Amino acid sequence: MLNYRHLYYFWVVAKEGGFARAAARLDMAIQTISTQVRELEQVLGHQLLKSAGRRVVLTDAGQAAFARAETIFQLGQAIPEEVRAAAGTGMVRLAIGMSDGLSKLASQVLLAPVLDTPGLRLVCHDGEFEPLLADLALHRLDLVLAGQPAPHNPSLRLTSERVAVSPIEWYGPASLVHRAQVERFPRSLDQLPVLLPTGHSALRPALERWFEAEGLRPAIAGEFEDSALMAVFAARGMGVFPLGRLGSGGPGPLRGLRLLGRCEEVTEEVHAIRSRRGLQHPLVARLLAGSR
Numbered sequence: 030m031l032n033y034r035h036l037y038y039f040w041v042v043a044k045e046g047g048f049a050r051a052a053a054r055l056d057m058a059i060q061t062i063s064t065q066v067r068e069l070e071q072v073l074g075h076q077l078l079k080s081a082g083r084r085v086v087l088t089d090a091g092q093a094a095f096a097r098a099e100t101i102f103q104l105g106q107a108i109p110e111e112v113r114a115a116a117g118t119g120m121v122r123l124a125i126g127m128s129d130g131l132s133k134l135a136s137q138v139l140l141a142p143v144l145d146t147p148g149l150r151l152v153c154h155d156g157e158f159e160p161l162l163a164d165l166a167l168h169r170l171d172l173v174l175a176g177q178p179a180p181h182n183p184s185l186r187l188t189s190e191r192v193a194v195s196p197i198e199w200y201g202p203a204s205l206v207h208r209a210q211v212e213r214f215p216r217s218l219d220q221l222p223v224l225l226p227t228g229h230s231a232l233r234p235a236l237e238r239w240f241e242a243e244g245l246r247p248a249i250a251g252e253f254e255d256s257a258l259m260a261v262f263a264a265r266g267m268g269v270f271p272l273g274r275l276g277s278g279g280p281g282p283l284r285g286l287r288l289l290g291r292c293e294e295v296t297e298e299v300h301a302i303r304s305r306r307g308l309q310h311p312l313v314a315r316l317l318a319g320s321r
Contacts, residue, residue, distance in 0.1 A: 035069035040098040126161035128175035130230030132256040134276030142319030173302040176231035192320035193299040199289040201269030214290030222250035222268035273297035
């Protein structure tokens, strides 16, 4: 039988990169941890770690063992919260990953159906698309919101659902919008400083194709991964910026900004990506139903 305590010691050593750091984290003797890891290697019949200078690194067999151990202990960390929820303590945890480049103002609107849940503990992670999908596959996240669907990968077993298609609108401070009224939109964009999403956003290439089709060459004054941050700098007079209509709902984020024009030819998509386990989460099911 596999000794999971030995597996845990191996997992910590691999994450810390050495026996000394693992011993400090576990408050144990180095020799004790080393002995436990050697016993695990004997049971499995393969060397899992090898020396690399002052560190230890995983062998090929060790990488396979570590990947499974990562899944096992990440799931184990979720057990206390799931037990508390089952015991009726009232706390409901929802971990959402938001891909950089996705409009955070639109994400806020999509999360609205679950925000009034009693005892909700909402955890939001903002990051790059691929690492978020890996966290979703390892059940560290319940759902990922992104500007693109998950790529086909049978090993990840992820499902994508497009939950929003939002036409683009352009906003800016009153001074710039008033100045732009001399020239009709969208020609006015050539006369104004423009703020754009970075290349991480699925919206950026769509906007660039639209600029080319309209013969526009706007002066780019700034690039931002976060639409809310882009709105803040626009309100300070830095430029005008595009925003999906979904994210423009409500007065808060756009206070002090005015509508410059609408760009129906360009849309922003939001995809909800989940694992099979994610659909069992009651708030994920409610969020998807609300977005539909």
